[in-house]
Amino acid sequence: MHMPAISPSEAPILDLQNVSAGYRRGGLLSPPQHPVLRDITLSVRRGEAMGLLGESGSGKSTLGRVILGLLPALSGTIRFDGQALPRSTGAAWRDLRRRIQVVFQDSNSTLHPAHTILWSLTEPMRIHGLGTPEEREARALAMLEDVGLEPGMARAMPKSLSGGQRQRVGIARALMLSPELIVADEPVSALDVSVQAQVLNLLKSVQQKHGLTILFISHDMPVVEAFCDRAAVMAKGELVEIGSPLELLRDPKTEATRRLCVVSN
Numbered sequence: 006m007h008m009p010a011i012s013p014s015e016a017p018i019l020d021l022q023n024v025s026a027g028y029r030r031g032g033l034l035s036p037p038q039h040p041v042l043r044d045i046t047l048s049v050r051r052g053e054a055m056g057l058l059g060e061s062g063s064g065k066s067t068l069g070r071v072i073l074g075l076l077p078a079l080s081g082t083i084r085f086d087g088q089a090l091p092r093s094t095g096a097a098w099r100d101l102r103r104r105i106q107v108v109f110q111d112s113n114s115t116l117h118p119a120h121t122i123l124w125s126l127t128e129p130m131r132i133h134g135l136g137t138p139e140e141r142e143a144r145a146l147a148m149l150e151d152v153g154l155e156p157g158m159a160r161a162m163p164k165s166l167s168g169g170q171r172q173r174v175g176i177a178r179a180l181m182l183s184p185e186l187i188v189a190d191e192p193v194s195a196l197d198v199s200v201q202a203q204v205l206n207l208l209k210s211v212q213q214k215h216g217l218t219i220l221f222i223s224h225d226m227p228v229v230e231a232f233c234d235r236a237a238v239m240a241k242g243e244l245v246e247i248g249s250p251l252e253l254l255r256d257p258k259t260e261a262t263r264r265l266c267v268v269s270n
Contacts, residue, residue: 017084018186018218019049019072024081026071040079041067042242049218051185054209056229056236056250057222058265064242065222069188072220073107074098085186103133106184110191112171115178116163122149122174123159129181148177151211169200173207180211190222205232226265230254238262 027040042064049055059065070076072083074090083090085105091097109115116125126145130136136144146156152173163171172192179187189208193201209232212219223229229236230250238246238253240261246253257263 016051017048018051018086019047019220020084021045021047021072022082022084024068024071024083025079026067026076027079028076040242042071045081045244047237047244047247049186049220051218052216053235054212054219054221054233056233057220057239058224058226058229058236058253059239059261060224060264062241063239063261065224065239066190067242068239069107069190069220069222073105073188074101099133103182104184105186105188106179106182108172108175108179108187108189108192110195112168112175113163115175116171118163120162121159122161122163122166125163126159126174126178126181129178133182135182144181145177148180149174151180151214152177152207167200168196169204172196172204176204176207176211180215183215184217186218186220188220188222191224192221193228194223194225201228202231208232224265226250226254238265 024045025040026042057065071078077092123145127141130141154173193204221233233250236250237244238261245259246262253262254266257266
């Protein structure tokens, strides 16, 4: 199910230089424990689908949290569209939230179980004070169409949808604010194989239509091979190898990459 690349620009939209990060115990004033991420340097070109590949515990999802501003970096710099991302997670991130969005592994985490799909889709626009109620609804219906769902589904409750449909709604919600970068954290790992292919094709379609850059976090080499232009391999909190998925499969340079390739065969 290999999909063609979309000829990304050479200019990096996301640039990480020597980024380290870790979790604190006992509150913000306590010292950080041993860094979970160490000295990560990575550039992602505008329009690219970049895979962030690694086994469980490799640090790939933690790096996604740092890029999203959910976990502060301990050292190093992260630049988005040429500007350094703020270390704090307060008001400085408000405009950035419109430009950087996320698709989670568990679509239920983005859909309120007590509200309709329309309510969940329009929530980002309400939070940012964008549009009238009519404009927000029109945008939601357009995004449902973009992800291959009927407009009538806007009135449905999350529990009435299949896993694949909920993930499509999660993608539609990420598109509501017209972002430039989407961090997709294991977006198809909870889906059946046949549904995985459908959602991957959908992601590639919306990437091309909306000119998106996607950071695609996964532990699954075949999925990364199918979707990504390049991939960076992580192991024990470090970035150990980078290349096209085909290069990584044909000539893995590190033991971590070889293990991922063996699992995929």
